Amino acid sequence: xxxxxxxxxxxxxxxxxxxxxxxxxxxxxxxxxxxxxxxxxxxxxxxxxxxxxxxxxxxxxxxxxxxxxxxxxxxxxxxxxxxxxxxxxxxxxxxxxxxxxxxxxxxxxxxxxxxxxxxxxxxxxxxxxxxxxxxxxxxxxxxxxxxxxxxxxxxxxxxxxxxxxxxxxxxxxxxxxxxxxxxxxxxxxxxxxxxxxxxxxxxxxxxxxxxxxxxxxxxxxxxxxxxxxxxxxxxxxxxxxxxxxxxxxxxxxxxxxxxxxxxxxxxxxxxxxxxxxxxxxxxxxxxxxxxxxxxxxxxxxxxxxxxxxxxxxxxxxxxxxxxxxxxxxxxxxxxxxxxxxxxxxxxxxxxxxxxxxxxxxxxxxxxxxxxxxxxxxxxxxxxxxxxxxxxxxxxxxxxxxxxxxxxxxxxxxxxxxxxxxxxxxxxxxxxxxxxxxxxxxxxxxxxxxxxxxxxxxxxxxxxxxxxxxxxxxxxxxxxxxxxxxxxxxxxxxxxxxxxxxxxxxxxxxxxxxxxxxxxxxxxxxxxxxxxxxxxxxxxxxxxxxxxxxxxxxxxxxxxxxxxxxxxxxxxxxxxxxxxxxxxxxxxxxxxxxxx
Numbered sequence: 001x002x003x004x005x006x007x008x009x010x011x012x013x014x015x016x017x018x019x020x021x022x023x024x025x026x027x028x029x030x031x032x033x034x035x036x037x038x039x040x041x042x043x044x045x046x047x048x049x050x051x052x053x054x055x056x057x058x059x060x061x062x063x064x065x066x067x068x069x070x071x072x073x074x075x076x077x078x079x080x081x082x083x084x085x086x087x088x089x090x091x092x093x094x095x096x097x098x099x100x101x102x103x104x105x106x107x108x109x110x111x112x113x114x115x116x117x118x119x120x121x122x123x124x125x126x127x128x129x130x131x132x133x134x135x136x137x138x139x140x141x142x143x144x145x146x147x148x149x150x151x152x153x154x155x156x157x158x159x160x161x162x163x164x165x166x167x168x169x170x171x172x173x174x175x176x177x178x179x180x181x182x183x184x185x186x187x188x189x190x191x192x193x194x195x196x197x198x199x200x201x202x203x204x205x206x207x208x209x210x211x212x213x214x215x216x217x218x219x220x221x222x223x224x225x226x227x228x229x230x231x232x233x234x235x236x237x238x239x240x241x242x243x244x245x246x247x248x249x250x251x252x253x254x255x256x257x258x259x260x261x262x263x264x265x266x267x268x269x270x271x272x273x274x275x276x277x278x279x280x281x282x283x284x285x286x287x288x289x290x291x292x293x294x295x296x297x298x299x300x301x302x303x304x305x306x307x308x309x310x311x312x313x314x315x316x317x318x319x320x321x322x323x324x325x326x327x328x329x330x331x332x333x334x335x336x337x338x339x340x341x342x343x344x345x346x347x348x349x350x351x352x353x354x355x356x357x358x359x360x361x362x363x364x365x366x367x368x369x370x371x372x373x374x375x376x377x378x379x380x381x382x383x384x385x386x387x388x389x390x391x392x393x394x395x396x397x398x399x400x401x402x403x404x405x406x407x408x409x410x411x412x413x414x415x416x417x418x419x420x421x422x423x424x425x426x427x428x429x430x431x432x433x434x435x436x437x438x439x440x441x442x443x444x445x446x447x448x449x450x451x452x453x454x455x456x457x458x459x460x461x462x463x464x465x466x467x468x469x470x471x472x473x474x475x476x477x478x479x480x481x482x483x484x485x486x487x488x489x490x491x492x493x494x495x496x497x498x499x500x501x502x503x504x505x506x507x508x509x510x511x512x513x514x515x516x517x518x519x520x521x522x523x524x525x526x527x528x529x530x531x532x533x534x535x536x537x538x539x540x541x542x543x544x545x546x547x548x549x550x551x552x553x554x555x556x557x558x559x560x561x562x563x564x565x566x567x568x569x570x571x572x573x574x575x576x577x578x579x580x581x582x583x584x585x586x587x588x589x590x591x592x593x594x595x
Contacts, residue, residue: 017312017319020139023100023107030099034092038148041085042155044078046163049293051075054286089148097144105136108325116331117404118363124209131325134204135318142315146308153304160298167291168283171270178266199248203241210237255309263299270295332403332424339421341414351416352380352542353401353512358410360400370396372565374410378558383543385553387586388562394546396565398514401544402428414512432510436517436546438501440489445474446481448489448500452508460507467536468503470496506537513543517552550590559583 024031054071112128164172214221214230221230274291277283358374361367371393378384386394399405400412403419412419419427432452440448449461449470456464462481465471473496477483489497505513515534531552547553554573561569561576561583569580576583 017142017316019323020100020104020143020319023103024096024143026103027096027099030092030096034089034096034148035151037085037089037092038152039155041082041089042152042159044082044085045156045297046159046294047078048075048082049163049167049290049297051078052286052289052293089152093148094144097140097142097147100143101136101140104139104322105132108132108136108322111326111328114330115328117399118331119328121362121364125212127209128325129212130204130208131318131321134208135322138315138318139322142311146311146315149304150308150312153301153308157298157301157305160294160301163294164291164298167287167294168274168277170277171274171291171295174266174270174273178262181262199244203237203244207234207237207241210234259302263302267292267295267299332406334423334425335421338423338426339417340423340426341417351377351413352382353378353544354413354416355397355400356410356413358400358407358412360396360405360407362396362405369565371400371407374567376560376567376570378542378544380415380542381540382557383538383545383555384558384560385545385547385556386560386562387547387550387553387583388568389586391564392562393565394562395516397562398433398516398544398546401512401514402431402433430511431514432505432508432512433514434498434501434505434516436548438489438497440485440492440497440500442485442487444479444482444484445477445500448485449503449507452504452506456507461503464503464507465499467506468499470499470503473499502534511542513538513541515543516546517548550587 051071051074054074108131112132161172161176211234214234221227271292274283274288278285278288353376355374355376358371359369360371362370374393374397376384386397388394400407401414401419403412403424406420414422414427414430441451445465446458446461449464450456452464453460458481462471465474465481474480474483483491485491485500489500492500545553545556547556550573553559556573559571559573559576560567561580563582568582569576571579577587
C-alpha cells in the first residue's frame, strides 16, 4: 500500500510528538514527582564538581588526612543521595513510559476495531499490527527512558554551563564558542535520521505482513513445495529492511562521531589553556579539576542530547503513523439522532427487510457495480434464498444488510426503519450470521460459542451446542468445552468448525438469520441433524439463505435469482423452473452432477 505519512509529516520532531503528550496529561502527579527527582539528581550531580574541588584543594594539596577523610565522606554522602534520587527518577519515568504506551496501544486498537470494513481492503493487517506493537514500543522507550535522559542531560547542560562560568569565565568562553558548532551536525543529521526512520518502520511492517501471510497459509506453501522460494522472497524483504536500517545507522553514527569529536576537541583546548593558568598560578588545581569535571559533564550531556535527538527523530515517524491512524474517521457510524424499534413493533411490521433502488460499488473497485437496481422486500417470518453464480452479489447483500458498507444509491429498511437511522449495535444485535467459512478465535470452545451471547451461562452454551449437533464431538475433545482450538480453529475439521459457528448463532437467538450455505462443510449424517436444528431455528424467524446447493432451498418461501449484481427473477422453486432460464440451467447442472 502506498504510504502517505511523509506528505503529512510535520516539519519537526517536536510537532510530531506534541499530540502524544496528551496521553501523559492524566498522570500529571507522576510526571511532577519524576521531574522533582530528575532535578534533584541533576543538582546532586552538579554539586559533585564542588566536592571534587574540595577533595583536591582541601585534601590532596593541604596534605591533611582529616580534611581528606571528611571531604571523601561528604562525597560518598552526595553519591548516596544521587543513587537514591536516580532510583525514583528511573522507576517513575519507566512506569510512565509503560503506562502511556499501554494507553496509546489501547487507543489505537479501539480505533481499529470500529473502522469501516473497506479500510481493511486498502490497508494491510501487518501494517496495522506494526503500528500496534513496534511503533508503540518505540514511543514507550522514548517516553520512559530517552525523554528522561534528555531532560536530565538538558538540566545538566544548563547547570554545567552556569558552574563553568562560576568556576572560570575565560575557559567557559571556549566552551560557549564550541556549543553552536556541536549543534550544527545534530540538526543536519537529525533530519536525515528522521526520514530514514519512517522508511525503516515501513520496511519492518512489510516483513511482518509477509511472514504473517506465509504462516497463516503454511499448508498451501508446503503443498506446492514453495518453501525455498518463500525463504528467498522473505530474505529479500529482510535485506531491504536491513539496507534502510544501515543508512539510518550510518547517519546516526556520523551524528555521534561529529558531536564527540567537536566536544572533546573543545575540552582539549580548554585543558591546554587551563593547565597554563595553573602553572602561572592564576587558578588552583582544585578549580581546574572542578572545571574539567563540569566540562566533561557538559560534553556528556551534549552527547546524550544528540543521541536522544536521533531517537526523537525516529520516534517522530512512529508518532506520525499512529496519529494518522487515530485521526481516521470511520465511514460507517451510528446516527447522532437514531431511531429505535422494539420487538413488539417488529412483529407488527409486514415488511421485515426491504431493499429499494439499491446501487453499490466496492471502494476498491469503483468502476464495477457489485449491486445494481436491487429491489426486494422480505416479509416477517419468511425464508428467502439467494441463488446465482459466483460473483452475482449474494454475499454483498448480506454485507449491505449488516451495514458494513453504505450504498451509493437507494436504501435498506429493517422493520420499516432505514438501517442508516438505527444505532449500529441495535441493527447488528437483531441479526445472526453463519458464514460459509466459519471464523473461530484462538481460544476454547466455550469462548467461541459464547461469542454469540457474552453473558450466556454454561448451560445455555451446552444447549446451543446440542441443538447444532456439536455436543458429541466437543465431549470427545481433550478438555471438552475448555479445549483450546488453535489459531482459526485449526484443530477442528471443516464440519466441526461449521457446527461451532451454528451453535454461536443459535445461542444469539436473532430476529433475522443470515445463512451463507451453512451446511456446506458437513457430511451427510451431520447435515441431516444440523439442517433439522436450523429448521427449528428458522421457524417464525426471518431468514435469508445464500444457496449454492439448490436442493437445500427448494422449500424456501421465495427464491431470488441473481446474476452480475442484479436480481433477474424471483419466485418459488416450481415457478422459477418455468420462468427463469438461469435457474433452470443451475438446476440442470446440479441435479445432473448429483446423479
